[in-house]
Amino acid sequence: MTDDAVPASELYTDEFAADPYPAFAQLRADKPVCPVSSPRFDSYLITRFDDAKAALTDPRLSKDLYGPDQHYLRIFGPNSEGLNKNMLNSDPPEHTRLRRIVSQAFAPRRIEALRPRVAQIVDDLLDKIVPQGQSELMHDFAIPLPMRVISELLGIPEADHDRVLDWTQVIRTSGSSGRSPQEDRAAVQEAQLRLHHYFADLVQAKRAHPADDMISALIEACDHDGKLSEPELVTTSFLLLFAGHQTTADFIGNATVALLTNPDQLELLRASPELLPSAIEELLRFDGPLPVASPRIATEDVEYQGVSIPRGAIVGVVINSANHDPAHFADPDRLDLCRERGPHIGFGHGVHYCLGVSLARMEAQIGIGALLRRLPELRLGVPVAELRRLPAASPFRGLLELPVRFTA
Incomplete structure (x- = not known):
């Protein structure tokens, strides 16, 4: 690591957790490829749009964390291999094989057929919220909506939804529980093992009694087609669960805050609900739930913006910084729901482009549209500065709580 590396403790502050975009702007201007040092691992952050887009397709930046160097141990810690060795952390041709198996379940036409069920889940959740006049929206709506949808797709029995959700939330909220670092790591490892x-x-239960669900289809690919190993079957199921609800839940929370703190755009969307599909894209660009793409490893010395990134270094492509690059987006720190739809990279880019993009867009459109329609005079329940967020160093940008009020 170079002498000009930024200590993670200086970058990932409480101010950064509340609003990382001023720090991103400074990095783009002064250190567009920024070395960051931390006790767990060092990394290089790529922050400008053109560089980020190039890095996401650079074959020298590998997603395979499970080679001889076992980079996953530095990034995820012990007990991680059983859940994280999947298509997200692999390169072609392994990634191509695994993605092809899963992709049919996320075909746009198949996802569109889920629209009535998603709308029903949204209405069921809001039916409980509407009479109260207030809500903690993350717990009551943003998290359970995508969790219920992906659980039903996978075939997780309804009786297990709550405990599976509890385990995922232990992982999601790591670093914000009030436990000591040692206790927190132990809790995360325990949740990983339980999952x-x-x-x-x-x-095993689905193998004995298959059903019309995604896990049963994956078992078919494993047992009869030989396209999936048993460990891949388990880790792919976990990836689909976590990726299928985590980022969507955080996005719904972030988007709600963005609208409530930009009342002119909120009123515009209320008056013109037909803007909702394009508004979702702008809200994702404005404050996406995945600030940094999942880690990459330099397989050889590479150079970006004159900065040499050595072989074996961990590279983070800062999606949320790239999506605020003024070289590509006019007045990027302003929420503009009428913005001409630009090439944001909120869903990634290249072969690792988000597989569940159609589902995420549909859930967000139905969920946010229903919130605005069914919760009149929706407003924050606390000042925006008092909102509790995930820790600054979290791989996700989201809220721990989102208290709101409205007219019952």
Whole structure:
């Protein structure tokens, strides 16, 4: 790591957690490829749009964390391999094989057929909220909506939804629980193990009694087609669960705050609900739930913006910074729902482009549209500065709580 590396403790502050965009702007201007040092691992952050887009397709930046160097140990820690060895952390041709198996379940026409069920889940959740005049929207709506949808797709029995959600939330909220770092790591490792065992048991149950769900289809690919190994079956199930609800939940929370703190845009969307599909894209560009793409490893010395990134270094492509690059977006720190739809990279770019993009867009459109329609005079329940967010160093940008009020 170079002498001009920025200590993670100086970058990932409480101010950064509340609003990282001033720090991103400074990095784009002064250190567009920024070395960051931390006790767990060092990394290089790529922050400008053109560089970020190039890095996301650079074959020298590998997603395979499970080679001889076992980079996953530095990034995820012990007990991680059982859940994280999947298509997200692999390169072609392995990634191509695994993605092809899963992609049929996320075909746009198949996802569109889910629209009535998603709308029903949204209405069921809001039916409980509407009479109260207030809500903690993350707990009551933003998290359970995508969690219920992906659980039903996978075939997780309804009786297990709450405990599976509890385990995922232990992982999601790591660093914000009030536990000591040692206790927090132990809790995360325990949740990882429980999820691994749960999916291993669920696979066996589905193997004995298959159903019309995604895990049963994956078992078919494993047992009859030989396209999937047993460990891949378990880790793919976990990836689909976590990726299928985490970022969508955080996005709904972020988007709600963005609208409530930009009342002119909120009123515009209320008056013109036909803008909702394009508004979702602008809201994702404005404050996406995945600030940094999942880690890459330099397989050889590479250079970006005159900065040499050595072989073996961890590289983070800062999506949320790239999506605020003024070289590509006019007045990028302003929410503009009428912005001409630009090439944001909120869903990634290249072969790792988000597989569940159609589902995420549909859930966001239905969910946010229903919030605005069914919760009159929706407003924050606390000043925006008092909102509790995930820790600054979290891989996700989201809220721990989102208290709101409205007219019952």
